[in-house]
Amino acid sequence: MKKILLLFLVSISMFFYGQKKYVVVIHGGAGTILKKEMSPELEQKYRDKLKEALTKSYEKIKEGKSSLEAVEAAIVVMEDSPLFNAGKGAVFTSDGRNELDASVMYGKDKSAGAVAGLTVVKNPIKAALAVMQKSEHVMMIGKGAEQFSKNQGLEIVNPKYFWTQHRWDALQKVKKAELKANQPNAFNNYHCPSYYWVDRKFGTVGCVALDKEGNIAAGTSTGGMTNKKYGRVGDAPIIGAGTYADENIGISGTGWGEFYIRTSAARTVAAKYEYQNKDVKTATEEVMLEIEKLGGDGGMIALDKNGNVAMTFNTEGMYRGMVTEDGEITIEIYK
Template sequence: MTNIALAIHGGCGVMAKLDLSEAEWAGARADLASALKAGWAILSSGGSSLDAVEAAVVVMEDSPHFNAGYGAALNEHGIHELDASIMDGSSLAAGAVCASRAIRNPIKAARAVMEKGDAVLLNGPAADRFAEVAGLATEPQTYFTTERRLIALAAMKAHVARGTSASAKEAEKHGTVGAVALDATGHLAAATSTGGYNNKPDGRIGDSPIIGAGTYARDGVCAVSGTGKGEVFIRHVVGHEIASRMAYLGEDLKTASDKVIHEDLKRHNAGAGLVAVGADGSIVAPYNTDGMFRGWVTSNGDVFVGTHDKVFQLPGLAR
């Protein structure tokens, strides 16, 4: 049987350690663990990597601790515009939605777009209408709003007024959730969901719904989900770049991922991170910011979660 593996992220540029109480940090780690358990339950019972990454991302979309779904960032007009994508490494099928203002779980809508097959990416009101017709839950804007995001929006607007946007902490700007998985049949999948960044321009689309940039999966190579400054991820086509370095240069997953995160993106002063899983079950989670919400389950069921430099090992999961 092929090794199975699962990794998730909840965004790079996490808040400074003193910005939240230990109870809040513990809550974020608990939700990371819940996302891992949801995905692992599928993989360990012989389910597909596609189902596993969707399940893991849904948990994080429903958590207020991450910038996706409930608790997503607000744009310059105080509106939530949500993006998500998913990719099946076995067929290169993919689906995505962007600038949704109503879909409770955008990753479910991305999966529905993929399965319908008429398009890869649906935008704005059309994406919301598609989700409703597909029977997916929609919510009023107020559902997605949390006090933390209102504070973050005010902080970014204050930076703009002072001309200090460049010095804003990564936690005041970006955030994303994502998952990658390898299932027992050797198939890879990736999924990513985000609210974008605080005070983003109305209608701005980042890398998360762009296949090959923020999300990419190819059987026999790797699956990647990214987080950080989306514009730079798009320009470097990050997910595809890592897969290409592996396929064409023969680099291993760690070498290819480190090159992109610590060299290619760092030279743009771009906060960035990702999780990736290789066809052999190897897992990496590089980032070039102060921290990144992240977690993974190894092929033998060992569970790890981290926020900054410290990684916590949690009770293992059965396979």
């Protein structure tokens, strides 16, 4: 009888408390990511780097550091890797430059910082944090943001630091297809011509973390879109579009930025959670469906104050991972 009672109590406990509590969730971009096109060696590199990002971030949480520090730790790992379209692995603009964007938000007081169009700051997420913590502004761009970063002592590099062969080759492929189609920059009602997606991957990186004090932070960093023109800026540095955090939930997106901006994607997820009582999975799925109906694609991650997580995408894959409060790491790539 005692054994039956014990099993009953365990079952009840699992019903109410059995769901794992996650403290960090990350993404490394979404897009046409197919296992058949991925060598075992390259896949392992992605898995190892995602694990490193999660481990560094989790260490901050375990030490009692803030969720902001945990977000920074994860994103710096991915910015320093040529695997992702952020920092070192940033894609090239049409004129052969690397222009970097990033943003961060702290849910406790809704403070935020963002930068866009950086070309010499090694870690844009650090610049976004500096804007948030050491200025009266939310967003800085271009030369001004770079001067501010220098003044704050952030690491400045030669633009050649961001040059990688595979990103350069991707730019040449798109340009070749563009020339063949004889449609330079032929956007029509926000829809890109097919040649634009020769390298159809959104390598933006992001992280959402929940610290021991119950505070949530979210951050996103990107190199933008291959062959982008005219100083184009996407959703990653825009608070409410690619990044958002409040006292309830944090969100980071990756995908075709124009559609995340037009739908205020990250903020809309938070609004659905707060005002419609939607869980993180439902809220992200509904927003991704809206983006898809408009013609966009990509993905997003979300983490709420109770440790519930969502990793939602409408592409063939998304580099993603999460870690529980007990340090259990999960990493996924394909659909």
